[in-house]
Amino acid sequence: xxxxxxxxxxxxxxxxxxxDAHCExxxxxPFELTLAVLLSAQCTDETVNKVTVNLFQKYxxxxxxxxxxxxxxxxxxxxxxxxxxxxxxxxKLCRILIDKYEGEVPSGHEQLTELPGVGRKxxxxxxxxxxxxxxxxxxxxxxxxxxxxGVAKLDDTVLEVEKKLMKLVPREEWTLTHHRLIFFGxxxxxAQNPQCPICPLLDLCKEGKQRMKPGGQTKTxxxxxxxxxxxxx
Numbered sequence: 001x002x003x004x005x006x007x008x009x010x011x012x013x014x015x016x017x018x019x020d021a022h023c024e025x026x027x028x029x030p031f032e033l034t035l036a037v038l039l040s041a042q043c044t045d046e047t048v049n050k051v052t053v054n055l056f057q058k059y060x061x062x063x064x065x066x067x068x069x070x071x072x073x074x075x076x077x078x079x080x081x082x083x084x085x086x087x088x089x090x091x092k093l094c095r096i097l098i099d100k101y102e103g104e105v106p107s108g109h110e111q112l113t114e115l116p117g118v119g120r121k122x123x124x125x126x127x128x129x130x131x132x133x134x135x136x137x138x139x140x141x142x143x144x145x146x147x148x149x150g151v152a153k154l155d156d157t158v159l160e161v162e163k164k165l166m167k168l169v170p171r172e173e174w175t176l177t178h179h180r181l182i183f184f185g186x187x188x189x190x191a192q193n194p195q196c197p198i199c200p201l202l203d204l205c206k207e208g209k210q211r212m213k214p215g216g217q218t219k220t221x222x223x224x225x226x227x228x229x230x231x232x233x
Contacts, residue, residue: 006204007168010149013200014180017188021179023129025049030105030130031097032056035090037125038117042081051079062094062103089117107131120159124178134174138162141185142178148189149204 001009014021024045027033032052040048055076059065065073074087093115097103105126106112112123124137136142138158142165146152151168152161169177188195196208 004168007151010151010201010204011169011173011177011180014177014184017200018180018183021176021183023125023179026052026056028056030107030126031062033130034093034105034112034115034118034122034126037122038089038093039077039080039086041086041117041122047080051077062097065090065094066098086117092116093118105130107133109133109135120162124162128175128178134171136162136165136169136174136178138165139182140191142181144191145181145185145189148194148207149201150206 023033025033025036025040026049027036035055036048036052039051058076070087070091073090074084077083077087080086096115097105101111107127107130109123109127112118112126113120118126121137121139124135127133128135128137138146138161143152143158143161146161146165147154147156152164156164165177166174185191188199194208194211196202196205196211199205199208202208202212
């Protein structure tokens with residue numbers, strides 16, 4: 001198989017495994033999604049959803065987040081890692097939305113990445129899920145799975161992984177592929193104890209083959225980027 005045929009095989013297999021893969025962050029509009037993704041940096045979606053169920057009831061608009069002291073907002077999200085810097089970024093972001101965008105989240109990728117706490121990954125999630133623009137956001141799951149399956153090299157940066165996926169995956173499938181790769185990494189090809197014995201893509205995974213050998217724990221190490229600060233979502 002060439003690279004595109006290999007990718008097609010991966011995509012078709014993931015479609016069978018996770019036909020209903022979707023964004024698991026609870027939100028009802030682009031503003032809530034932006035904040036949820038910002039909060040999810042170095043934090044599980046499950047924890048974010050537990051916090052935002054009350055947060056989004058208390059605060060509806062950017063103005064609401066600016067109407068309370070920073071310390072109060074910090075307490076509202078204190079269950080989330082880096083809650084102080086994230087609370088600060090939320091208030092700064094809300095101020096910019098009010099001053100520049102009439103309180104609305106912009107739909108452009110470039111405008112989104114200029115917002116505090118919103119990096120390339122966050123912007124990709126927002127444009128694809130909130131505005132229907134095809135994008136592939138590379139989080140830790142997408143990065144790990146892409147490298148294990150040989151779609152990207154072990155020492156590729158997040159941006160290099162994204163570019164390779166964009167080249168190999170049909171544009172109209174970018175967003176769905178992002179969700180399916182996340183589901184595959186979150187529920188099947190986990191960082192620890194991946195389900196290699198029942199993996200339908202084992203034939204493409206050098207690490208998995210090594211694990212399946214008698215007593216075979218792989219020594220291959222996937223290079224991952226350093227955890228980003230809350231300002232780099």
